[in-house]
Amino acid sequence: MYRTFACALLAASMPLMANAATLKFPSDAPVATITIPDSWQPEETETGIQATSSDSAVFFSVDVADAKSMDKVTSDAIDFLSKNGVKVDVKTQKETPVSEVNGLQMTTLDWDGEDEDGPVSVGMAFIADSGDEALVVTYWGTKGDEDKHDSEIADMMMSIKMAH
Incomplete structure (x- = not known):
């Protein structure tokens, strides 16, 4: 996971992926945009957007937070992982x-862990600008299988922009 976020930082000049949509979220009052491959079937959630790779090896979400809600958004992401069997x-x-x-x-935290299928990588990135809004990125990937999605993850991370 650390390597994936590090690759994102180095890939700034890489072109964005084909067959992908740039999504504004939340749709009723956009705070940020991200480009996610169509094959990941991105969907809007109550607090952001989530997507899963077509082979289910990687779950990726971005949630909107602000100074008042950052702890809750982070706690909700951790609870989501726990409810899905991620240790x-x-x-x-x-x-x-x-x-x-x-x-x-951007600051990232990464851990090793496991789910019902075996070893996983887990990561969270905290992204902010000088304004009040921030983003919490949650990543959960199956060790070994996640590697083939490194470039897609890097492209998604590099596509994140605040919408002001």
């Missing part, structure tokens, strides 16, 4: 220093 090994936590992507500040 995180907290001793494996890695934190990346703040970096800049598309003019936004």
Whole structure:
């Protein structure tokens, strides 16, 4: 996962993927945009957008937060993972220093874990600009199978922009 987010930082000059839609979310009052491959079947949620790779190896979501709701949005993401059988090994936590992507500040946390199918990578990215809005990216990928989606993940991360 760390490698995936690191690749996203290095891939800024790469063209965006074909057969993908740029989505504004939430649709009623857009805070951000992201480009997600159509094959991932992106769908809007109450707080953002989520998608799963066509082979179900990777779950990816982006939720909108602000200073008041950041803790709740993060807690909800952790609860979602837990409800889906993801067990995180907290001793494996890695934190990346703040970096800049598309003019936004991003920090990531990554862990090893497992779900009903075996070993997984779990990650969260916290993305903010100088405004009040922020984004919480949640990632859950099956070890081994997730690697073939590195370029799609990098493209999605690089496509995130605030909508103001």
